Structures are given as C-alpha cells and as structure tokens.
Amino acid sequence: MSLFKKYKESRVGRFLKDYAWPLKYRIVALLFLSTVIGVTGAAPSFVIKYLTDDVLVNKNQKVLLLVCLGTMVIMLFKGLSAYYTNLWGAKISGQMTMNIRGDMYEKVQNMSFDYFSESKSGDVMSRFGIDTDKALTILSGAAKAFADMMQVVISLVIVFITNPKLALIAIFLVPMVSAIMKKYSRRLRNTGKDIQESFGKLNTILQEGITGIRVIKAFATEKFEIEKYKTENSNNFYHLIRNKRLDARIKPMVEYVNIVVILAILYYGGTLVIQGKMTSGDLMKFITAFALVGEPLKRLSDYINALNSAIPAVDRLYEILELESTIENKENPYIPKKIEGIVEFENLDFAYNSERDVLKNLNLSVKQGEMVALVGRSGSGKTTLVNLIPRFYDATNGSIKIDGIDTRDYDVYTLRKNIGVVPQETFLFSGSVRDTIIYGKRNASDEEIEKALRMANAYNFVMELPQGLNTEVGERGVLLSGGQKQRLAIARAILENPPIMILDEATSALDTESERLVQDALDKLMTNRTTFVIAHRLSTILHADKIVVMENGEIMEVGTHNELLNKKGIYTKLYETQFGKLEEETINA
Numbered sequence: 001m002s003l004f005k006k007y008k009e010s011r012v013g014r015f016l017k018d019y020a021w022p023l024k025y026r027i028v029a030l031l032f033l034s035t036v037i038g039v040t041g042a043a044p045s046f047v048i049k050y051l052t053d054d055v056l057v058n059k060n061q062k063v064l065l066l067v068c069l070g071t072m073v074i075m076l077f078k079g080l081s082a083y084y085t086n087l088w089g090a091k092i093s094g095q096m097t098m099n100i101r102g103d104m105y106e107k108v109q110n111m112s113f114d115y116f117s118e119s120k121s122g123d124v125m126s127r128f129g130i131d132t133d134k135a136l137t138i139l140s141g142a143a144k145a146f147a148d149m150m151q152v153v154i155s156l157v158i159v160f161i162t163n164p165k166l167a168l169i170a171i172f173l174v175p176m177v178s179a180i181m182k183k184y185s186r187r188l189r190n191t192g193k194d195i196q197e198s199f200g201k202l203n204t205i206l207q208e209g210i211t212g213i214r215v216i217k218a219f220a221t222e223k224f225e226i227e228k229y230k231t232e233n234s235n236n237f238y239h240l241i242r243n244k245r246l247d248a249r250i251k252p253m254v255e256y257v258n259i260v261v262i263l264a265i266l267y268y269g270g271t272l273v274i275q276g277k278m279t280s281g282d283l284m285k286f287i288t289a290f291a292l293v294g295e296p297l298k299r300l301s302d303y304i305n306a307l308n309s310a311i312p313a314v315d316r317l318y319e320i321l322e323l324e325s326t327i328e329n330k331e332n333p334y335i336p337k338k339i340e341g342i343v344e345f346e347n348l349d350f351a352y353n354s355e356r357d358v359l360k361n362l363n364l365s366v367k368q369g370e371m372v373a374l375v376g377r378s379g380s381g382k383t384t385l386v387n388l389i390p391r392f393y394d395a396t397n398g399s400i401k402i403d404g405i406d407t408r409d410y411d412v413y414t415l416r417k418n419i420g421v422v423p424q425e426t427f428l429f430s431g432s433v434r435d436t437i438i439y440g441k442r443n444a445s446d447e448e449i450e451k452a453l454r455m456a457n458a459y460n461f462v463m464e465l466p467q468g469l470n471t472e473v474g475e476r477g478v479l480l481s482g483g484q485k486q487r488l489a490i491a492r493a494i495l496e497n498p499p500i501m502i503l504d505e506a507t508s509a510l511d512t513e514s515e516r517l518v519q520d521a522l523d524k525l526m527t528n529r530t531t532f533v534i535a536h537r538l539s540t541i542l543h544a545d546k547i548v549v550m551e552n553g554e555i556m557e558v559g560t561h562n563e564l565l566n567k568k569g570i571y572t573k574l575y576e577t578q579f580g581k582l583e584e585e586t587i588n589a
Contacts, residue, residue, distance in 0.1 A: 011318045012138070012311055019096045020139055027139070030088050033081045034143045038150020040078035041296070045158050045289035047071055053281030085143050093140045100132055104320050112327040113392040114352070127316050134313035137306045145303040148296030158289040162282050163269070170265050170290055191243035198236040205229050258294060262287060327391050333411035339418040340403050341368045341499040341530035343389065347398035350384060357396070358384050359553045366546070368499075371531045373541035375574060376550035382534045385550070386502045389532070390419040402500070420498035422525070424534075426485040428477030433462055434469040436477075436488050440496040448495060456491035456521040458484070483517060490521045501531040538578055547571065 020027060047067055054063035108115075108124065159167045209216065209225050216225055265287060272278035348362040359381050366372050374382040387393055388400055391407055400407045407415060417440075428436050437452060438444045444452075449469070453459040461484055465471040477485040493501065503522060519540060526533075535541040542561045549557035549564065549571045556570050564571035 011314050014318070015135065015138070015314045019099055023092050023095060026088060026092055030085060030092065030143045031146055033085045033088070034147035035150050036081040037078055037085060037147040039154060040074050040081070041147065041151040042154035042158065042289065042292055043074045045155065045285045045292060047074075048288045049279075049281035049285035051281075052284045053279055057280060085147070089140060089143050093136050096136060096139065097132060100135070100317065101128055104128060104132075104317065107320055107323055110325055111323060112325045113387070114326055115323065124320070127320055131313040131316045134306075134310050135317055137303075137310045138314070141303045141306055145300055148299045148303075151296045152293050152300070155289045155292045159286060159293075162286045162289070163272070163278060166265060166269055166272070166286060169268060170261060187246055191239060191246060194239040194242070198232065198239050202229070202232050202236055205232055262291065265290065327394060327412060329412055330409060333414075334405055334409045335411045335414050336403070336405075339499045342366065342403050343500065343530060344401040344404075345385075345398070346401065348388070348395050348400065349397035350388060350393065351396050352393075357553060359388075359395075362398070362555055364548065364555060364558070366530060366532075368530055369528055370545040371526055371533065371541075371543075372546045372548060373533045373535045373544040374548050374550060375535050375538065375541070375571065376556075377574075380550040381553040382550055383504070384553075386504075386532050386534065389500070389502065390416045390421070417496070418498050419500045419502065420493040420496050421502045422486075422489055422493050422504070422522075424504040424536075426477065426482075426489045428473050428480070428485055428488065430473065430475045432467075432470045432472055433465065433488065436473055437469075437491050437495055439492055444495055449491075452491040452495040455494050455524045456487045457517040458487035458491050458521070461487075487517065487521055490525055494525055499529050501526060501529055502534075503531060504534045538575055549574070 047070065050063055051067050054060040055067060104127065156167075159170065205225075205228055209229065216222060266283075269278060269283040269286060273280055273283050343366040345362045345364040348359055349357055350359040351357045362385070364372075374385065376382055384393075388395055389402075389407070391410075391412055394408060402410070402415075429439065434449065437449055441448075450459065453462055462468060462471075471479075473480055473485075473488075477488070480488070503526070522540075525531075533541055533544065535544075535547075541547060544561070546558060547561060547564055548555055549569070551570060557564055557567060559567070559571075565575065
C-alpha cells in the first residue's frame with residue numbers, strides 16, 4: 001500500500017476529507033493570506049540593509065523616505081492579512097466544530113441502548129469537548145504554522161544568499177538551542193500533563209460536590225468535602241508552579257544561547273565588514289533574517305507537539321463516528337396506519353452481549369386493551385422484557401409480534417411513537433412545564449395540554465405555579481416535587497396517546513397523598529390501551545387482566561390475582577411477604 005493511500009485511509013486522512021475538504025476554497029484563501037504574512041514577516045531583513053547602507057552610511061534622504069513608506073505598506077498588508085487570517089480561521093474552525101459535534105451527537109442519539117450501558121457518559125462528553133478542540137488544532141493552527149514556515153524558509157534563503165559561509169557557521173550553532181529545547185520540552189509536557197490530570201480530578205470533586213449536595217448535607221460531611229477539594233486544589237497549584245518554574249528557566253537559557261549565536265555571527269561578520277568583504281547593511285540584513293527564524297521555528301515546534309495530541313483525539317472522535325447501532329430499520333420497513341395493541345411473545349430468548357441468557361423461552365399472548373402486570377423478585381427479567389417491546393434491544397432468539405407483525409419488521413420511529421413509557425425514575429428536561437408536556441407532540445394545542453393535565457391530576461398544581469405552564473421546571477425537574485414530576489410525565493404520555501403503554505410503577509417513593517393522585521392518573525392512562533406494568537407493590541395490580549410471575553428470566557405463573565392466590569405458588573409467597581400470611585377463607589373470598 002502506498003504511503004498516500006495509507007494516509008488517505010487513516011482516520012486523520014478521513015477527518016480532513018470529511019470536514020476540511022468541504023471548506024477547501026476558504027482554506028486555500030487562508031493559506032494564501034498566511035503566505036502574505038510569512039513574506040511580510042521576512043521583509044524587515046531587506047529594509048534593514050537599505051536603512052544601514054543607503055541611509056545611515058550614505059545619508060540618502062530619498063531612500064529614507066522609500067524605506068519609511070515601504071515599511072508602512074508592508075505592515076499594512078501584514079496587518080490586514082493577519083486580521084482576515086484570524087477571522088476566517090475562526091469561521092473555518094467554528095464550522096468544523098459545529099459539523100463534527102453535530103455528526104457525533106446524531107450518531108450518539110441513533111445508537112441503541114447497549115452502547116449506553118457499556119459507555120461512561122463522562123468519557124463520551126469529553127470527546128465532544130476536549131478531543132474535538134484538540135483534533136481541530138490540525139487545521140486551526142495550520143494557517144499560522146504555514147505563515148511561520150514561509151517566514152523561516154524565506155529568512156533562511158536570505159541568510160544563505162547574503163553569505164553562505166556565515167550561514168553555515170550560524171546553522172552549526174543552532175543545535176545547541178535545539179538540545180536545550182528538547183531537554184526541557186519533555187519535562188514541560190510531563191508537568192503539563194500532571195496539571196491537566198489534577199485539574200480533571202478537581203473538576204470531578206467539584207461536580208460531585210454540587211450534584212451530591214443532598215447526600216453531603218444528609219451525612220454532614222461538608223468539612224470532609226472541603227478538605228478533599230482543598231487538598232487537590234493545592235496539588236494542582238504544586239504542579240502549576242513546577243511547570244512555570246521550568247518555563248521560567250528555559251526562556252532565559254534559550255535567550256542566552258541565542259545571544260551567543262548572534263554575537264558569534266556579529267564577531268565573524270563584523271570582521272568581514274572591517275576587511276571590506278561585506279557591507280554593514282548586508283551584515284545587519286543577515287543578523288535580522290537569522291533572528292527572524294528563531295521565534296517562528298519555536299512556534300512550528302509547538303504546532304508539531306500539538307499534532308501529537310491531535311492525532312489520538314481524531315482517533316477518539318472516529319471511535320464514535322464509526323459506531324454502528326445494533327438496532328436498524330430493515331429495507332422498506334412496515335409503517336402501519338394504526339396499531340391495535342395485540343402483543344405476542346413467541347419462544348423469546350435474550351442475552352446481553354451474547355452472555356448468560358436473561359430471558360429464556362418466553363411465550364405470552366396479550367389482547368388489545370389488556371393490562372398485564374409483571375411481578376417477581378429483583379433481577380427476574382421484568383424490565384428487560386418490556387425493553388424489548390419498543391426495540392431498545394432485539395431478542396436473541398424468538399420474536400415479539402405486535403398485531404401479528406414482528407417488531408423487527410416495523411419502522412423503528414413509528415413503532416416507538418406508538419409505545420408510551422412512564423419510568424419509575426422520572427426524567428424531565430430543563431425548560432417550562434409546557435415544554436415538558438409537549439415533548440413528544442410539539443404541535444399540541446392548549447386544549448389537548450389541558451385535557452392531558454386534568455387526566456394526570458396535574459392541572460391544579462400547574463395552575464398554582466408562579467407562571468403556570470411557563471414556569472421553569474429546572475434541570476431534571478429539580479424545582480418540582482417527586483409527585484409533581486411523575487404526574488407531568490404521565491401527562492406527557494397521555495398527550496402522546498399511544499395504543500401501548502409501559503409503566504414502571506411510579507408510586508413506590510411517594511407520600512400517601514401523592515401516591516393516590518399518581519395512581520389515579522395511571523388508572524386513567526391505562527384505560528382502553530394495552531398496558532404492561534412492572535409492579536413493585538402488588539396492591540396496585542390486583543385488578544390486572546393478567547399477572548405474569550417471573551423468576552430467573554422465565555415465566556413461572558400467569559393468571560388473575562385470585563387465580564394465582566388459589567395456586568398457592570410463587571405469587572402467593574410474594575403476596576404474603578407484603579401483606580402477611582393468608583387464611584384459606586381469605587383466598588376463597
């Protein structure tokens with residue numbers, strides 16, 4: 001494989017093709033302006049020759065005027081080029097940032113649940129922030145690096161044209177500076193890494209200290225948390241001072257070596273001037289051109305170091321961009337006009353990551369409009385089973401059919417729009433009450449919103465809020481009580497009006513009054529629709545059409561409340577655990 005082909009197929013090559021190539025004309029214009037900056041940056045070496053020979057030595061007034069005017073024009077071009085380079089560079093970087101983050105967010109949103117169960121949210125978020133910024137240094141610093149490279153090349157050409165022998169002496173002395181830079185650069189990078197790691201720990205402590213403030217207050221551990229933060233803050237300060245001490249040491253050393261090199265050039269060049277083998281202007285031109293190499297060369301070195309961090313960042317971005325969801329639409333998926341809500345589980349098996357089966361050979365038929373309660377000990381597979389209905393995961397073997405059609409044949413979007421979910425832990429997005437309710441139906445009318453609120457027993461408390469429907473709920477609904485949040489979640493589901501509902505009982509952590517209101521709202525929500533209820537309190541599902549008892553991923557019993565009590569099996573034991581031992585006459589009654 002050729003080097004070019006290998007580069008083209010690499011992630012960096014693809015990154016430039018995907019995100020830089022669409023902006024190629026802007027980038028070419030940017031590089032042209034960078035060339036202007038590089039050329040004008042090297043121009044002082046020419047100016048200094050004429051200023052020395054023609055103005056200071058030969059006292060030529062006309063050349064003085066031309067030198068002043070020429071310098072003004074050169075600096076004008078350089079200033080304008082620098083302005084537009086910064087402006088266009090920011091636009092290109094901003095456009096690329098927007099495109100990269102947009103593509104990654106779209107990819108993440110379209111991933112199936114297995115990706116989120118295996119990934120850490122902090123790691124994913126860092127790719128949107130730090131890794132994106134680092135990856136963009138490939139291009140964001142390219143324009144300035146190109147200008148620096150042009151200035152270095154032109155200045156070196158001037159140096160060699162002016163006096164090749166003197167140029168070789170000067171170049172011979174440059175490795176002294178490089179050796180010092182190499183020795184300290186590694187140590188600077190290490191201390192810089194220590195600073196970043198310490199800062200990351202500091203941010204983690206800060207985030208946990210804010211999000212976990214209730215736990216901190218409950219356990220009265222404020223002093224412990226403060227001390228923990230202060231310790232890491234002090235550690236961060238220590239690494240920062242180490243870095244600054246090295247930085248403070250390296251600069252004067254480099255400057256000293258640079259002065260030694262310049263003095264060596266000045267001594268040898270001055271000798272040539274004294275001997276009449278070189279003009280004073282050429283010597284000043286040489287020294288100026290050589291001096292103009294140092295700073296841009298250092299910036300080029302910094303850019304190369306930045307590239308070393310950018311390449312791994314690009315890899316991390318493409319780890320997301322190359323993801324493939326395990327839940328995909330088939331070609332020409334089935335899009336029904338209406339879903340009735342008949343659900344059938346046939347010989348269903350499921351395992352996470354092809355490991356131990358979580359569900360084993362499940363068979364169950366649910367009629368339209370039936371309420372099916374799933375009960376069993378924690379880990380019996382209840383939540384996993386209902387997660388398969390809207391295709392959050394796909395069955396390992398067997399199938400789930402809705403209205404006689406395998407869920408894998410449905411259009412995923414259509415399928416999920418017809419299945420409502422009210423989880424036990426209510427999640428509300430930040431925004432107003434109105435935004436919360438219409439989340440799944442953005443075009444809902446005020447009449448529809450009011451009806452949903454009344455059915456969810458939420459209308460009265462919403463109207464009593466300071467700004468009614470326009471009241472902010474806060475991040476994750478923090479400004480509302482648990483019961484209020486859950487009633488808004490129910491209103492959100494009612495407004496969607498799906499034919500199939502999945503309810504993870506939302507009343508277990510509520511006070512008696514809130515539980516009554518939420519349970520009443522749930523009863524209204526379940527009316528005339530197929531409903532699956534994960535029941536933690538058996539008192540809430542006594543009237544279910546079917547109660548499915550699960551254990552170790554299998555269906556052990558199916559029946560009504562009374563039928564299951566009469567079997568005196570697993571359900572009876574669960575019931576007695578919550579309500580006490582049953583007498584024979586109670587079961588018969």
